[in-house]
Amino acid sequence: MSERVATGESAEMYLKAICELMTTDPLVPISSLADRLGISVVSATEMVHRMRDQDLLEHKRYKGVRLTEEGRRGALDIIRRHRLWERFLVDKLKLPWEVSHDLACQLEHATGAEVVEAMATFLGEPTHCPHGNPIPTPDGTMTFRPGLSLETLKPDENCIVLRIRPETNAALSYLASHGMMPGVQVIVKSINAFDHLWTLEIGGQEEILSKAMVSRVVVQLVDDPTEDQEVEKEHV
Amino acid sequence: MSERVATGESAEMYLKAICELMTTDPLVPISSLADRLGISVVSATEMVHRMRDQDLLEHKRYKGVRLTEEGRRGALDIIRRHRLWERFLVDKLKLPWEVSHDLACQLEHATGAEVVEAMATFLGEPTHCPHGNPIPTPDGTMTFRPGLSLETLKPDENCIVLRIRPETNAALSYLASHGMMPGVQVIVKSINAFDHLWTLEIGGQEEILSKAMVSRVVVQLVDDPTEDQEVEKEHV
DNA sequence: ACGAGTTATAAGGTTAACCTTATAATAAAT
DNA sequence: ATTTATTATAAGGTTAACCTTATAACTCGT
Numbered sequence: 001m002s003e004r005v006a007t008g009e010s011a012e013m014y015l016k017a018i019c020e021l022m023t024t025d026p027l028v029p030i031s032s033l034a035d036r037l038g039i040s041v042v043s044a045t046e047m048v049h050r051m052r053d054q055d056l057l058e059h060k061r062y063k064g065v066r067l068t069e070e071g072r073r074g075a076l077d078i079i080r081r082h083r084l085w086e087r088f089l090v091d092k093l094k095l096p097w098e099v100s101h102d103l104a105c106q107l108e109h110a111t112g113a114e115v116v117e118a119m120a121t122f123l124g125e126p127t128h129c130p131h132g133n134p135i136p137t138p139d140g141t142m143t144f145r146p147g148l149s150l151e152t153l154k155p156d157e158n159c160i161v162l163r164i165r166p167e168t169n170a171a172l173s174y175l176a177s178h179g180m181m182p183g184v185q186v187i188v189k190s191i192n193a194f195d196h197l198w199t200l201e202i203g204g205q206e207e208i209l210s211k212a213m214v215s216r217v218v219v220q221l222v223d224d225p226t227e228d229q230e231v232e233k234e235h236v
Numbered sequence: 237m238s239e240r241v242a243t244g245e246s247a248e249m250y251l252k253a254i255c256e257l258m259t260t261d262p263l264v265p266i267s268s269l270a271d272r273l274g275i276s277v278v279s280a281t282e283m284v285h286r287m288r289d290q291d292l293l294e295h296k297r298y299k300g301v302r303l304t305e306e307g308r309r310g311a312l313d314i315i316r317r318h319r320l321w322e323r324f325l326v327d328k329l330k331l332p333w334e335v336s337h338d339l340a341c342q343l344e345h346a347t348g349a350e351v352v353e354a355m356a357t358f359l360g361e362p363t364h365c366p367h368g369n370p371i372p373t374p375d376g377t378m379t380f381r382p383g384l385s386l387e388t389l390k391p392d393e394n395c396i397v398l399r400i401r402p403e404t405n406a407a408l409s410y411l412a413s414h415g416m417m418p419g420v421q422v423i424v425k426s427i428n429a430f431d432h433l434w435t436l437e438i439g440g441q442e443e444i445l446s447k448a449m450v451s452r453v454v455v456q457l458v459d460d461p462t463e464d465q466e467v468e469k470e471h472v
Numbered sequence: 473a474c475g476a477g478t479t480a481t482a483a484g485g486t487t488a489a490c491c492t493t494a495t496a497a498t499a500a501a502t
Numbered sequence: 503a504t505t506t507a508t509t510a511t512a513a514g515g516t517t518a519a520c521c522t523t524a525t526a527a528c529t530c531g532t
Contacts, residue, residue, distance in 0.1 A: 010489065031509070043490050045510065050488085062498055062509055093354035103351055110346035115339055118329035246519065267479070279520050281480065286518085298479055298528055473532100480527070490516080497510070502503100 005074035009109040011051055013037060014044075015075035016082070018057065018067055020166045027064035076136040082108040083129035083136075084119050090130040091123065097130050097181060098173040131172065132163025132182035132218070150217040151198075153188045159219035160185055171216060178207045180217060241310035245345040247287055249273060250280075251311035252318070254293065254303055256402045263300035312372040318344040319365035319372075320355050326366040327359065333366055333417060334409040367408065368399025368418035368454070386453040387434075389424045395455035396421055407452060414443045416453060 006012045017036045021028045034044035052059050056071035067075060085104035089095045095103065111119075117138065120126075128134055128145075136142040147162040161184045164175055175181070179202040187201040196211035242248045253272045257264045270280035288295050292307035303311060321340035325331045331339065347355075353374065356362075364370055364381075372378040383398040397420045400411055411417070415438040423437040432447035 008488075029509080039489090040491065041509075042492080042511085047489075089351070089354075093351065093358050095350065095354055099350075103348070106346040106348070107343065107351075110342040112339070112342070114331065114335075115325070115329065115343075118325075118331055122329050244518075265479080275519090276521065277479075278481085278522080283519075474530105476529105476531090478527100478529075480525100482525075483523090484521100486521070487519090489518100492515080493513090495510100495512075497508100499506100499508075501506080 004112070005070055005077065006051075006056065007054065010047065011054075011056065012074070012078045012109055014047055014051060015056065015067070015071060016078050018065060018071070019075040019079060022067070023165075025064070027060060027066055029064040030059075033065065073140050076140050076142055078108055079142070080136040080138070081111050081116050083133065084116060084123060084126070085111070086129045086131070087123050087126045087135075088119060091126075096176075098169065098176045100130055101167050101172055102169045128163075128182075130182070131165070131167050132161065133165060133167065145220070147218040147220050149215055150186065150188075150219050151211060151215040153219070153221075155188050155190050158185070158187050158222040160222060162218045162220050164216055165218060166216070171213070175209075175213060175217070178209060179203045179205055180207075180209075185222070186217075186219065240348070241306055241313065242287075242292065243290065246283065247290075247292065248310070248314045248345055250283055250287060251292065251303070251307060252314050254301060254307070255311040255315060258303070259401075261300070263296060263302055265300040266295075269301065309376050312376050312378055314344055315378070316372040316374070317347050317352050319369065320352060320359060320362070321347070322365045322367070323359050323362045323371075324355060332412075334405065334412045336366055337403050337408055338405045364399075364418075366418075367401070367403050368397070369401060369403065381456070383454040383456050385451055386422065386424075386455050387447060387451040389455070389457075391424050391426050394421070394423050394458040396458060398454045398456050400452055401454060402452070407449065411445075411449060411453070414445060415439045415441055416443075416445075421458070422453075422455060 006015055014033065014037065017033055018028050021032050021036060030044050030048055031041055033048070034041045037044065048057065048059055048065055051057050051071070055068055056074060057068055058066050060066070082104045085107045086100045089100040089103055090097055120138075126135060132145075134142050134144055145162055150159070150161075153159060161180060161182050163182055164172060164180070180186070184203045186203075189199040189201055189206065191198050198209050198211065198214045200207050200209060200214075242251055250269065250273065253269055254264050257268050257272060266280050266284055267277055269284070270277045273280065284293065284295055284301055287293050287307070291304055292310060293304055294302050296302070318340050321343045322336045325336040325339055326333055356374075362371060368381075370378050370380055381398055386395065386397075389395060397416060397418050399418055400408060400416070416422070420439045422439075425435040425437055425442065427434050434445050434447065434450045436443050436445060436450075
């Protein structure tokens with residue numbers, strides 16, 4: 001993770017986007033990529049070709065795109081830079097949790113290895129970003145804390161938020177405004193199967209969220225559901 | 237100094253360069269500009285035209301370029317961002333003094349007002365960069381500590397280094413390797429008028445520097461030249 | 473006041489990263 | 503198996519920021 005692998009800011013954005021979209025399927029359709037980056041499919045295809053020529057990825061026609069080992073290294077490098085900047089912005093500069101993502105997007109492209117590693121030391125080698133996602137190590141490893149999607153829970157189940165994912169500013173702001181952030185306790189109150197609305201108790205407050213939002217939250221079950229109030233005190 | 241005035245990284249570099257070259261003459265020839273930015277005169281001229289159309293500067297044919305009020309504001313904004321990043325890199329990340337300039341050049345373009353001001357607070361509202369140059373205030377003021385060029389001194393004169401200027405990585409590294417940095421005491425030992433070499437005592441070490449390098453150092457005279465050793469202890 | 477040297481402009485080229493519109497190839501679903 | 507929807511490619515355009523080479527305009531020193 002020492003020398004920069006991608007040429008240009010743009011390629012870095014592509015690598016990061018592919019990495020994020022990879023979680024559902026390792027083969028990422030160019031259309032999803034274009035969609036996420038807010039550019040046309042034609043432009044994305046062009047860029048994919050350029051990146052294929054640089055051995056950053058493979059392209060299976062009509063199927064999608066998959067990172068090569070070199071591409072994966074580059075992607076993790078950028079994600080490391082990104083998440084370290086997020087930690088800095090939140091922990092040191094006390095900037096709001098929700099805006100740190102977009103601000104880090106600017107900074108991540110302007111940071112070489114020397115600065116990133118000095119930052120990591122300065123921040124105390126953090127392992128997770130403020131949104132709960134793991135920070136890749138310099139040797140290219142990224143391990144998620146085991147958890148399950150909030151949408152798999154049933155009413156009355158009790159959990160702690162591990163992370164929000166994928167990270168986009170709009171979603172982060174929205175969830176933050178409902179108190180949804182890593183470390184917070186959530187209890188499923190009821191699920192309306194008809195219009196897909198979830199009523200949740202988030203850190204003691206009752207909130208209603210759509211299934212789409214609920215599906216972005218990864219949690220860890222709290223096995224001991226004796227008295228809600230008691231458990232809450234333990235964990236918040 | 238809130239909203240960004242310049243379009244693109246490149247324009248920001250031009251503004252900064254003009255501001256630095258302005259110190260000798262308020263009318264900066266395009267050729268000097270091109271020289272400093274390491275680009276062709278034709279390209280610099282093109283860019284100057286674009287920036288003139290954006291009212292960032294005026295161009296007096298065959299004379300040079302002068303910043304408008306808007307351009308000046310933009311330039312000071314970038315210089316503020318740049319010098320705050322330098323302080324961060326040196327003070328917090330403990331990166332070497334000489335490399336901080338180039339690293340800050342990357343970061344300065346990736347930082348909006350919110351981050352810069354949060355940084356300033358975090359750093360304790362510093363007034364000078366690690367090379368001794370003043371950090372502009374958010375309202376667009378920049379005041380130099382009064383000083384004189386080291387090249388105006390005579391043998392046996394005694395001074396403290398205030399700043400190095402203009403900042404370029406090569407010059408900073410070179411001067412740093414000879415112990416020349418703000419706060420250090422310098423005594424002029426002898427000046428060879430023939431090949432323009434200056435023999436100096438820099439922080440107790442005898443060093444030889446060219447006139448070109450000496451001219452980049454701004455100092456403050458030490459009025460009390462009783463016993464060199466004594467004075468040194470007071471000031472280092 | 474003229475010629476050397478500087479400065480500006482004109483003309484045409486390059487690259488990266490985007491765009492639109494139109495057509496062709498393939499996958500998936502009836 | 504054929505239609506529909508997705509995906510890819512072809513063709514041509516745009517913008518910012520650079521480049522070179524050539525020519526024109528101007529300044530300044532003698």
